[in-house]
Amino acid sequence: MMSRMHDIYRWGLLALLLAVVSSAAGAEDVSARALKLYEKHYYEDAGRLLRPQLAALDSASQPAARLTLGMIYLRSAELYLELQRTALVIETDYLKKLSAQKGANASRYADFYLGQALLEDGKFTESAKYLQRFSASAGVTAAYKSYANVELGAAYWRSKQAQKAGALWAAAAASTPEDKAALAAAYAAAGAQEHHPLAMADAAMDEAKKQGKPIGAHLAGNLLRAYADAPEKALDLLAANEFRGASFVEMLGQSKSISFYDPALLGDLAHAHLRAAVLYLEQAGRDPRLGNTAAYFLIDAYLLQGNAEQSLRQAAAFLAQSQLPAQYRDHASSRQAAAQYLAGKRQEANALWTDLAEKSAARPELLAEVMLSCTQASADCAKYEQRAVAATETGEGKKYFSLNAALGKYYLLRKDYAKAVLYMEAGRDKANKNKIEANDPVMLTGLAQAHYHNKKFSESLEIYFEMSKQYPAVRQIQDAMQGIYATEQRSAGDVKIF
Amino acid sequence: MKQISIIVVLALSVLGFVAGESQAADLKKTTRPNGGTLSYGEYGRPATLDPITSNEMISMRLSELIFNGLVGISERQEIVPELAQRWEASKDGRTYTFFLRKDVTWHPKPGEEAKPFTANDVVFTYNIMMNPKTITPLKVRYEFIEKAEMLDEYTVQFTLKRPVLNALAKFSFKIIPRHGPSNPLYLTREDNFVQHPIGTGPYMLKNVTADREIVLVANEKYFKGRPHIDQFTAKPFADQNILTQALTFNAIDMIVLVNPRSIAEIQGDKRFILQPYNALSYSFFGYNLRNPLLADKRVRQAFGYAVNRQEMLDAFFNGQGTIISGPFAPGSWAYNLDVQPMPFNTQKATDLLREAGFKPGADGIMQKDGKKLELTLMVPIEKESEAVKRVVLAFQNYLKNIGVSVKVEFKEWQAWKENVFADHSFDIIFASWVFDDSADISSLFHSAEIGPWKNNFGSYSNPEVDALIVESKLTLDHEKRRTINRKLHALLADEAPYTFLWTLTNYSAYHKKLQHVAIHPYKFFSYADDWYIPVAAQK
Incomplete structure (x- = not known):
């Protein structure tokens, strides 16, 4: 997941830098600073920095800034959607406990x-x-x-x-x-x-x-x-x-x-950010220099909105370009397959995923894309799962982080929480365990949910404690989880000096 | 309220009964191989090896291998039978009756037959633990018990002074044999038993080597079935960096707690697995309030503002942790999310000292009524890792910046504990507490816990804190307990009996040859009898 994000970022950044070459230095600074925050997954800070400056930017800098904002809000929306899924599970559990009390x-x-x-x-x-x-x-x-x-x-x-x-x-x-x-x-x-x-x-x-x-x-x-x-x-x-x-x-x-x-x-x-993402990406896409880059992100944005047809149109436009770097073509293709699946074109989708999976022998990040998009589409991912599991068994190291994380997400949605933790832990940068700068917060959110289901509440709370510094709205998850933890903990009241 | 507690107690007792019946005969049926040895590295040496007199983690981890409680706690947070086969709770939640297993024997003394475990041992353990002359931090945890009685050889009954939340889990305390301690009335650190423990657990003490390595061997007659690994050896290390080297050079197979600075190195080594576990812990500077200079909370608050915690965490621990604001770890259910850590602010620190009546002397040291603000910071030498050394030297420097002179004294571990917990002859300490997930801070801050070998080493006393702690113990309402703990957090953050620092990232590291490794986040070795080493990897 992390490497995917980096790849996307770098490619987007490249296009963006090309676009802003002729822009005023000030505009370049603010967009570049926002992108640095984006790279650290500080989407809130990035948006807060760039959006208020937008109106003051000259017209040449506007498209690039709007593209940047679109990218920021897209990833922010993705994160809030994941947080919302987690929150509903935990808060419902907690509120049911409270509701059941009498007296x-x-x-x-x-x-x-x-x-x-x-x-x-x-x-x-x-x-x-x-x-x-x-x-x-x-x-x-x-x-x-x-x-x-x-x-x-x-x-x-x-x-x-x-x-x-x-x-x-x-x-x-x-x-x-x-x-x-x-x-x-x-x-x-x-x-x-x-x-x-x-x-x-x-x-x-x-x-x-x-x-x-x-x-x-x-x-x-x-x-x-x-x-x-x-x-x-x-x-x-x-x-x-x-x-x-x-x-x-x-x-x-x-x-x-x-x-x-x-x-x-x-x-x-999530929905507010997603609508903002679409708005800014569409605006950026009207600039001929940035149209293809915007299309690349709009594939994901429309897909998140559940608008498979629009997503397919953007994918077709993006993939029609010649000389696309392979990894971007593959990312767009995997999302195209998800959109096809959601649009009812299941045979085409499976054929595309299979084709991509077969090309993934030495490229775990491509298999990760297949797993993620297949999971996102709620399709039958069993045959890609087998391939992905086999790949993680033979490969190790950071190169496999994204594949492990994708498998973890897959198992989370299948409610196999032990496997979800196993794979997401393998996809986690342990030297920066809970830091969102080093780990995709979407993956950390999924991991926190899996830990919750496994009753490892403190592991989960630690993740949210760090995340709350950038995303204060996670407080509601923290509070509900603390409430569940207080009820479920079983220990004797011990404390020792280290 | 009472009715709710009765329902909870009844529900637990029914669950316990069912679980007890189904798991009593749950002896090992697996085909996992026996054999092999496991050496693990500890950062320091244990003072005692029994579960009663010790208040440190290294001993506790060993106790987990050697002893059992009446009940245990599963990975899924369920209460499961251990020495008790089943149990019953009275409707009013005040009586717990435990029906013991009849197939448990104590580890045999050399040359003797193994003796059977009976209800007599349970009553003995409770009585010796609560004897006023026994040196133990456990008493405060069990003050809710009125008495323990043996109903017959394999039945024991506890009467509680009042119903308590989560009562059953509290019966996980380790049982020691009546024939163990030389003095049957109370247990001290001088008793031979604390160095030569006899338990019922999966591993038995074999010997302590000249290098202070503690060697445990498999208990062939363990009532849950023989543990798979033949031998566990605890190896002491004085420095966490050397621990990492020992792992990478195959001198040990496991590190209980990886130095945060070594996580990246170990993650990059394909031979090892890094496993996170969340022992709820934090580090702190603790103050001795018997010293009048430290009795004024403005002085303690000033120290809190004077230290740059984030700078220390980043520089000395690679940022592998989280700054905290109060007496609970951030992963705890009791942490008050509204209380923010004191910011680094030397001006505020200086202002507070002046407000407390201190003025700088000719030598720049703050003084009041002719007394200089000169203090001693005591650090145990066995914890003298490079990072710890840097922290205390940085602290010394931060305080120097506001006109406070700190002399750092390194002490041998036992001497340090005596100075801090017995003699109270210190001004400041740097240490860490590790908690189970009950978030019980009563032994740390209640005024009744002031005294030799008690955890309130700094003699902190505040009637409001005492009242909240008592209220928290008396309630049977989880939400009320949460609210009280949030208040305690805010109050203690303001009172600053400690400068609360950080909680560090916890990882264990072990060689891939170890299989089926599950780690208890606090006790660590609770499930170690299920670990195994494939035959091909056994040394």
Whole structure:
């Protein structure tokens, strides 16, 4: 994975450098600095550095800067999607534990957040059950009951009960900025443009500003979702707020408090970044010097969006070039196969993957590409798996990191967590164990999830502890995992001097 | 609340019963080969080899090979039977009855028949552990037990003063034989038993060589089945760099804890496997609050601001670790993520000293009421690795920059422990604690733990901290315990009884000939009886 990222980066950088040769020195500096941060996987910092400078750059430098931003947001989106997958697993486990507790000191709000988490995870019926239970419970605020009804509407909408959803939304309070933002988010997620979610979100934001209210995590999360079709607004919101705080802290007496986080947040961050990636890459692609480079990244971006046809078009355009370096052709081809598979052209996809796998004898990174793209497409990867396992058994060293990591990801999705850890550990730079500069954070996130399933909670927490320095939104995963760990740990209370 | 605890206890007891029945007869049925020897390198030497008097990791790892508890903890965090075949918990969570295996014998003394393990040994262990004259850090962990009684030869019952969270896991303490210690009432470090332990575990002490290597041999009559590897030898090293060299030159087969600076070198060597394990640990400078100069928290806070932790971590440990802010490791469930480490800020450090009434003297050393801020930093010589030496010298230099004179004294390991834990004749120490995952810091900071050979060596006493620690022990609510620990973290970070430094990356390294290696993150050798060496690779 790491070597893939480096390769992509270098090639992108080469094109970019060519493009900026004629640009002003200042513009080159800021793009180059952003790319250095990108190479270290500091996507948040990279975006924060470059985007505010964009408007001030001269027109010649703009395309290269937009390409850079597109690359940054693409990888950021990829990471947040992985984080979201992990968060849903861990937070659901944690919230279910909280929800199952009874008695005076049990949480009253766990059902609401569990309902949200299940909604986010596509379990609409189960989600509705918890949201209804929350709405009917005593001792919770009217505002939260109102939010719960909006979320219940979303659960109905997504389970194709539009009438019930509409009734709940129509009855929902819209008196505070928080109410308005919650409704706007629900309408935006449902694609109900007739309710003008964007305008509602703007109104909520203006009202909050007028009231001098800080944009809390709950409000900000809903605004982010409401700005689904306005990536620039979403990015402005992200730039102005730190998304790590709890959405709500429930106090249960003097000595007990529980922090709840918005289960949709990481997914919303991913989608905001992905939309921004597509926006900037498309803009960069209009420059004839950068069109091919942008296409290369757009193959991945559209694929992540689930837009297989667009991805295929970009792949065709990119691969039509002559004299492409083999590794870039192979990366694009492997993603083309994934797009073909998702577009229903399974025979073509398998033929392409097989062809690539057969060419991979001395190139573990190519086999890694095949495994990754095949896994991403949820295809049957058994025959590539066998080849990949055999390759890792005979080969060692950094050259095989990417293949081991790809195999680990494959086993993670197949829920074979022991093998997932085995291979991802083999793909980890141990001299920089948890450092995202040296290890792809997407791989570390997968590894952390596998450790979680194997009940190696502290290994997992250490990964997130390091990651949180650059990505504070992982706090919600940390907090949920600490909660599970506190319940599951079995030890006697020992401490020794080293 | 009580009802919840009863449900938890009942659920555990049912699980335990089922597990006990199913695994009691789980003797080794594998076809893995027996034979071969394993030499592993330790950074230092153990003071004692028994599980009661020691408070250090090297002894604890050896204890794991030599002894067993009533219950064990599996890799999946499940409570599993060990010396107890099964158990029952009362509905009120206050009585635990353990039904013992009848096929366990103690390691035989030379020339004697092996003696059977019975309930008598369990009661004996508990009583000797809790005897006020026994020197052990374990007492605080078991104060929740009211009494231990033998119901019959193979049944023992513990009555608890109150129900506690995770009670069953606490019965994993190691059992020693009644016929072991020469004094049947209490155990001291002078007793022959602490150097010549007798256990029930997979390995038996054979001898300690002139080079202080500790040789253990397979217990042929181990109740879980003979361990596969014939012999384990613990080899002491005074320097972590030499440990790495010993591994690469095949003088040893395994390093328990790899020097962070050597990880890249070992990762590049195809003969070895690097295995991460997360012993929850951290390093710190600890202060003796008996010294009036250090009793003022502003002085201790000033030291925290004066040291550049990131610079030290990067320069001396290749950045292989994480800066911490308080008394828990970052991988722990108890770590308070809202508390940030003190930043490096010499101006703030100086301001705090001035606020505490110190002014620079003619020689630049801060002083107050005619007393110079001159302190002694005590470092054990066996831990005198190059990195440790650099850390303490850097600390000396950082403090010099704010007008504090630190004299570094290197002491032989035993002398260091006596100075720190028994005599308390020190000002500052550099050391590391390693925790199991219970996040129990009571022995470190509760005022009842001040005294000879107790872990609160610095005599830290704060009623608020004491109250929180007690509240944390009394609660049966996991979330409440988390909240209390977060408060403790914030409070102790501010109080600065230690300057909390970092947690380092933990890797074990071993030769590829070792197979089926699973490592317990704290006890390390818990599953070592399943390790094996293929015949072709046996020396």
